[in-house]
Amino acid sequence: MQTSPTCTVAAALLAALATPALAQDLLVKAGRVVVAPGTTLENSALLVRDGKIAYVGKDIPAEARARARTVDLGDHTVSAGFVLAATTLDADADLGEGALAFTPDLRVAEAFDAWGKRLEHLAPHGVTSFGLTPSPRNVAGGIGILAKPGKDRGRVAEADAFVGFSLVRAARSQERDPTSLMGARAMLREAFDAARTGAEVGPDLAVLRQVMSGARRAVVYADTFAELNAALALGAQFNFAPVIIGGSEASKVVDKLAERSAGVVLGTMSPTNRIADLELPGKLAAAGVPFCFAGQPAQMRVSAALAVRHGLPREAAHAALTRTPATMLGRQAEVGSLRQGCSADFVVFDGDLLDLSARHVATWVDGVHVHGQSHSHSSKHSKASR
Amino acid sequence: MIRTLLTCSLSLALAPIAAAQQDVTAFTNARVVAGGKPAMAAATLVIASGKIVALGASDKVTLPEGATVVDCEGKTITPGLIDASFMAGLNGEDANEQSDEVTPHLRILDSLDPADPMFRRARRDGVTTAHVMPGTMNVIGGLGCVIKTAGDDPDAMLVKQDASMRIVMGSEPSMRNRAPRGGRVESMYYRRPTSRMGVVWAVRRAFFDAQEAMQKTRGAPDQGRPSPGVEVLTQVLQGKLTAVTTARSEQDLRTALRLADEFGYRTVLDEAQDAYMLADEIAAQRATVMLGAPSATAVSGGGSRDGASPRSGTVRALANKGVTFVITTGTNSRRLPLIREAMFAARNGLGPQQALDAITIEPAKLLGVDDRIGSLAPGKDADLVIWSQDPLDPAAVAESVYIDGKSVSQIR
Amino acid sequence: MQSLRSRIVPALLATWMLSASGPNAQEPSAEKPNAQPERSESGNESSPSPQQEPRRGRRRAGARRRGLMVIEAGVVPPVSGPPIEDGVVVIRGERILAVGRQGELQLPPNTEVLQFPEGHVYPGLVDASTDAFTDAGLQKDGSLNGGSAISEALVWTGDRDDMLTEHGVTTAYINVRSSAQLRGQGAVVRPMRGGFELWEDREQAALQLRMAVGSGAQHPLQRQAQLTATGKLFDGLEEYRDGLEKFEKDLEKYNEEFEKYLDHHRKKSGKADKKPEEGEAKAAEEPKPSSESPPAEGRRRGRGPGGRRRPGGGGRDERAADPDTDRAAMEQTLATLLALLANEAEDAAGSQGSLRSSAPVARIEQDPAPQSKPPQGKPPQGKPPQGKESKDDKKKSDGPKRPKYPKKPRNDPQKDALAKVIDGAIPLRIEAHRVEELRAALRLQRDNDVPQIVLEQAYAAGLVADEIAEQGATVVLTNVMPNALGDAGDKRNPFAKFDLTKLPKQLEDAGVPFAIASGRARLASVLPLMGAAAVGGGISAEAALRAMTLTPAEILGVAEDTGSLTREKYADVLVTNGPLFASDTRVLLVLSKGRKEFERQ
Structure with a gap:
């Protein structure tokens, strides 16, 4: 075509x-x-x-x-x-099951278009592998993959890389349940509870069980103070360290992120960001919170340079482009x-x-x-x- | 006399520890309204490590060594105020889970943002504890919580997690719903209830289901746990959890009482603008009232559709009939500070002590947290407000507000 | 790493030192007394006052006592010449005394030496476009016009956006991006830690024009129509200036004729020559309207109450009330006096006529009172004194007619500003993005013989670089960052295809002088990264540095005093702990006119 x-x-x-x-x-x-x-x-x-x-x-x-x-x-x-920790490659429609909010067992690998046009925008900016997440419109979206661009077509490097969750507004404004943060939290809490206590569980809850046992990584879209608190609380209650995607208000929970060993995938930065945002990577690094940049592939290196300009050590900035995102997706032995x-x-x-x-x-x-x-x-x- | 001796010995015993901790503060020469009893003229209040350690007449209490002394000559100290119906600045989406009309198990705590400016405003006005409930767009909205108004971690601010379950009468729960037209359903709002009758039906249905479930599990305990919503309703039916029914007009209040009677649970009547009309019935059913803003002359949200006609004499009517009630800011659109609502009540026939109790110890009892807060007594949380003068004076200002012994608001 | 200590140099040149800290040390401040800092909360107060009252500044005393300051560093790129390894910069007062290699310069004893063995010493950066010290109201003010002076609306808010010096910027040009087409006249300021000072004579440094078409015009022809309209900017300027010139000539002629007229009457009246003389003196010191009044009015309009007054609304009355009215009123009194004198002379001639003449005198005395109030800027015509006068003239003499006061054209601050542009006093700075906009800007220059234009932003300048070079225009680039205009793959964004990091190289190849500027105060901290991005785009680091120092200084017309580490220029110095264009380089010290504006602890 x-x-x-x-x-x-x-x-x-x-x-x-x-x-x-x-x-x-x-x-x-x-x-x-x-x-x-x-x-x-x-x-x-x-x-x-x-x-x-x-x-x-x-x-x-x-x-x-x-x-x-x-x-x-x-x-x-x-x-x-560079490893782009989280992206949907603008294919939200295919990566989020619209009718349902809770679909942890859907597989992103099945919607991966190896010939997709967006793949062409990765290698020119140094991105050699990326985490393709389910859409943030689903509270539990499915199983994300590690994929790579190639000379002509991309490929799936790891079809079973992590599970994607979302607490952001996009997950709560879809004219189906949940419509509120408390609804989203209750949905996840009940599901995890059922996965923990239930004797026999279906494929969806089995995925959550793997998260609790540490066999599978969990990434959670969360931006605001309340959402970040929610993501961390969920991790604390069910014994997993979430990787948070977004985290625009992460500066308010730096200590808590460190305490819960959670990582943050920040949005790529532009020079016009507020100074406080440009200084956030430096603060996270000082607190020992792993972080990386995801968003526009073209801005990854600029983001790192901006962060270095505003206080981040070079080594940490280089890690944020390569090793840290690989580790966040549990693939540090293969990429990064x-x-x-x-x-x-x-x-x-x-x-x-x-x-x-x-x-x-x-x-x-x-x-x-x-x-x-x-x-x-x-x-x-x-x-x-x- | 015995009490004074006790506090003396207490403070003496605590002195060495306090000196080591370096966080002992003594407020001296203050007029203290401790809550639940008459005011003390010249009293000293000692706090340490976030708790109250001593309270007594200034000449009876020995100041611990190393204590920071705050001279409160001419000031009045009250317990931190408790707003039993606090509207946090939650946006409409997060206060209500609109995918269902009956969501008894959802916790408003999950949606709370501690950085909400409403909390800052509350602290400034001397409110140290708030009872936050889900919004009013659902028939059974979920679980309310009692939290302190200062902090950056909701869990740390928490006083009581599941303090109440909110039921809403009147027009609000049905407001956005539409009946399907022409057989087409394009939105999740095409559903029941669309009327007052439908709202009552939804409540009755929920409790009926809960009763059914209770009977089933009694017969067969191996059936597994009931759904979380049913679990919460069961607790209400068993009297383990307080039901708060938000009802404004006379007919809604009657409905609320009738439903409680029908299913055998006790309810607190929230808002209750028209409570003066049926004070006898309320007293007879031993229901308590959370009076939403005594000063409210216009009822926001639902508004005139609910047909309530507030009266400034409601507080006196309730007090005369011996109804237990507390004063809240409720959904009063004018948003008077809580202390001004108490002032308003005091000016409309409530005794000054009764008015202050209605925003301190009474809500603490109602919410089941009077073991920690609501009055000034040794062992309780050091939540207190230093007022520039008698707090019921219209010019009174909350000069200093302390939560757990920490200063959270200072006005000079 | 950087040790910062005083060093004692053997007393070789004690006498020299004496002279250096003696009267000579005051020399710079004596030359430029205005340059003393004036830190104040509001921008209006910080404009240099014309009178030099003695300052209570402890700084002045400090500057005198300080005498010499010496900075030694690993690398000193002075911009005006090749980089110096192990260089030294000697500062006396607010100026640079010498720049050279360590050891080559003999230092007097007891000189404070700041040593940065690993450090780099650069000239203070010159930001050729920023919105620092402007508030949101000004930035969005669509009612700005060519007559508005930005310098009069600057404020110091103390927020982080205003902290230019801590990022090494010691000179900045302030403009705003309002929606207006002519966006006022930008100002050159010297930022400092607690405020800023306006650069003397550069308060109105350039006229800002927005050639970029609005987002509403999508169709190329629609855009072209807008650009053509902009091309008519200078229309009517000729007539306006002719009008002013004519007025001046007429005024001269009027003065001459009036003189003759007076002479005639003096001769006629003979003895009464005192009072006319007074009138003559007044007429002589009548202000020359074209030279002095326009700036005053421009100021008034720019800063008028709320800054929102409509041009020609209330302001017109105010203006009309000024000189013309005075002149008319004075003239009338004069005429009355003359009439009285004439009557007196008549009386003297024949005392018998006194009875006859008493009636007209009384009439004259009565009449001027109501007339002196509402003259509406017009000289009295057909009024009794004159009427009588002319009657007398006709009857009794054929002397010169009383001349008519010339009609004064309405002052237009915007036209005055445009006139300054045409005269080459200030450049015209044109914001233009697309090729057709840039071409329209160049055409505007050609068609109207504008001596200097500066193109701002100029995203597509790479495509017309040769044409720009041909016309001798300069360019101020902002947003010099990778993907600054959006993702290159974005088809909907018409600017996404322009890689601004390559633009400096394209301009350099064509020989167009260019400056790299932040464009926004918030981006001051990113300015060195922009330089680095330009290096990544192909120019040399020296060229990038020049584009942030000397070239902008030249564009702003302040290159005599700043922009490089050169003897006799201001001691605007930026010390960093590494190459300026490395991302992790930190600012260690910033001097502005020899004062420490920022120092990293």
Whole structure:
């Protein structure tokens, strides 16, 4: 429909060429390799095998190094690709079951459009994986996924990543129950209660049981003071640490978030935000609350830079783009860093990506180049900022 | 005499601890209206760690060492006021769960925002505890709670979680509902009830179901727990939970009493603008009254449709018949501070002590929290208000307000 | 890291030091006495007063006593030259005395030296567009016009939006984005910790024009119609100025003729020459209407009660009441006096005629009283004294006629402002976004020979950069951030396709001077990030720094005093703990005219 048949065929062929089975090992050399926030290797390399990081730096065996195809990124900096912790890719209609508010067992994976147009806006801004959540219009929306953009089409990396809940106004204004915050809270409380005490439970309550046992992560859309209190209270009562999405009034509950080990997915920031909002990431970091940015993919790096400008340490800002969101979704072993065994998802910048003077050069997903320059010669533009 | 000795020894015993804690405050030379008894002329009140530790005549109470002394010469101290029907600034959506007319198990506490400016206003006016109920758009709205008016965590502010269940008579519960027209249903508001009769029907149906459920579980205890709504209604039927019926006009008040009689529960009549018309019946059924704003001449919400005609003499009529009642701000659209409502009542035939009791110890008893708040006595929460003069004076100002021993409002 | 301590330098140049802290040290403040800070709560009071009353400021005394201040830092990019490693900036009073390499400059003993071994020293930033010190009412005031002076409505509110100095901004140009087309004249101010001061002679620094069409006009032709209408901005200005000129000429002529007229009567009356002389003196010191009165009226209109008075409403009467009335009234008294004198002369000539002449005198005495009140700005005509006079003239002499006072054209502050633009006294700053708007702005310049225009925002300037360069226009960029105008993929947003971070590079390539400005006071803290984003867009860090310091200073016409670390300029200094364009760089110290405005503890 959106793509002509020839395109599709061509894309399929390309995809086939990129399949791991046929792929040669890839040696990615760069001036700086940021393996994880705070761990940077100078003049180092990554060995990519089957779309994963096989070896990092000195660990690369000489014979593998010799056999691999080399991509020399010059003096550029390589970092793990950004992880967008929560998004609906503007597909709310497909990700929220309109007639019912409580649908914890619906699966987002079944509504994932691998060819969706919105996927094209991720890699150009450095996003290499994202949590696709159910719509915030449902109190219990369903099971979210970890997905990735690709060269031509996206793919589901983990179909069973987390459960999405919502207490925000959108969940309460749909001309069906609940219409109030107390109604939404009661709905969730009763369901969790039933899941805890009931002998035999259906598939929906089974999902809640997994949340209580810690087998499944819970993300909760909550914005206002009252909603945040509600999300935290629910977590405290049923023994789980929620990841809160939104949190526009999170500054009022910083201590409580720390106490309950809850994380916050903040909206991406723009320079016109109030100073208090721009300073919130720094406050959360100081209190030890994990946080990251989600919203407009294009604004992720700007948000981090703004936060650094307003008091956030660089390392924490880098973590907020990569490792923290991966950890929030329980996928830190697969994405969010360039450690051995992780997906070869990385972004290439010609400087520190937290300085806006650095330019985004390329994005690679699963060891495949998807955006920007495919391989670099030594950059002729030198940073003369000092 | 014995009491004074007791307080002396108490304060002496507490002195070392208090000195260590450094948070002992003594209010001296004040006129104290302790609640439930006549005013004391020159009294000293000692608080420590958020509790009252001593109260007595100034020359009898020994000041603990290291106490902060506040001289209240010329001031009056009362217990923190209790508003038994407090309208928090909840927006319409969150105060009412509109997906159903009967939602007995929903807790208004779940919707409360502690940062609500209404709480700040309440503190300024000397109200330290509020009874917040769900909105009036449902027939059975849910559970009200008693909370302190200062804090940033609803759970920490809580005095009593499930203090009451609200039933609403009159036109409000049916106001937005529509009967389906032309067989089309486009909104969840196309449903019952649409009339006063329908409202009563919904209440009767709910209690009938609860009775049925009670009988069933009695026969077969293994059936599992009843639904949460039925559980709450059962508690009301068993007298474990207070029912508050909001009714304004004479006919609604009668209906409220009739329903309570029919199902054998006791109810508090909320708002009750027309209570003066049937004071005898109320007294006979030993119902209590939460009088919504004695000064109200116009009834907001539902308004004239409910046909109530408030009278300023209602308080006297109720007092004369021996009806237990408290004064609230209710849904008075003019939003007078609670203390002014008491003043209004006092000027319309209520004794000054009775008027103050109706906003302190009486609501505490009604809500079942008089063990902690409502009067000034050793061991109770240090919720108190220092008034610039007699609080029933129209110029009285709540100069300092303390909740759990912490100053929450200062006017200078 | 940064040690901040005093250092004693051996007493090599004690005498020099003496002279430095002696009379010479006062030199700068003697030159620019106005530049002393005047911190006050309201903007109106802080405008420099014309009279220099002795100030009670402890600051003045402090500045004199302080003498020298020396800042040493790892890197000193002075903007006017290449960056200096291990540089030093020497400040005396409110000016920079020297900039150089450490060790090259000999310092007198007991000099306070602020050392920032890791730090960077920049010139204070110049924000070429901000809405600081304006309140919401002013920002939305749609009744602004070209005559309004923003400088007269500035207020210090002390909220975080006003804290420009703590982010290193020491000079700022204030304008507002009201819906009006001509949005008044912006002001250059020097922000400071407790307020701001207006930059002398730059209180009305530029005329603001909004060329951007409203959101209502969606169709390109509709937009074009709006732009064409804007192009008529200068219409009628020529006539207005001609009118003013004509008035001046007429006035001169009138004075001459009146002189002749008086002379004639003096000769006629012979002895009575004292009183006419008085009248002559008064006529001579009559104000020259074109040069002095317009600014005064502009002020009145800008700040009128509530600021909402309709132009030409109540104001017209007020204006009409001023000089014309005075002149008319005076003239009438003069005429009465003359008539009396003439009568006296007649009396002197023949005492017998006294009986005859007593009646007219009485009439004359009676009549002027009611007439002197409602003259409505018109010289008396056909009034008894004159009537008698002319009758006398006709009868008795053929001397010069009494001249008529010329008609004065109505003052129009907006036209006065436009005239200043045409004369090149102030630039015309035009907000324009789309290509057609930018072209319309350039056309406006060409068609009317406007000497200086400054384009604001200019999102599409990359597409017409060469045309802008050709006409010598400059550009003030705001929103220089990635995706500042929305997500590039957003089809509904007509501006989303413009990447503003690339714009500086495009302008640089075309040779258009550009400044990077915050645009809003709230964004002052983000200004360095905007510079960084511009570097990311392709320009060098030096160019980006220049776009936030020297270039805006040039655009604002204050480059003689600020914008770079150069000898004799104001000591506007920004010290940071790292390169300005790194995200985690913090401001350590801000000096404005040598005063500490911000210091990180």
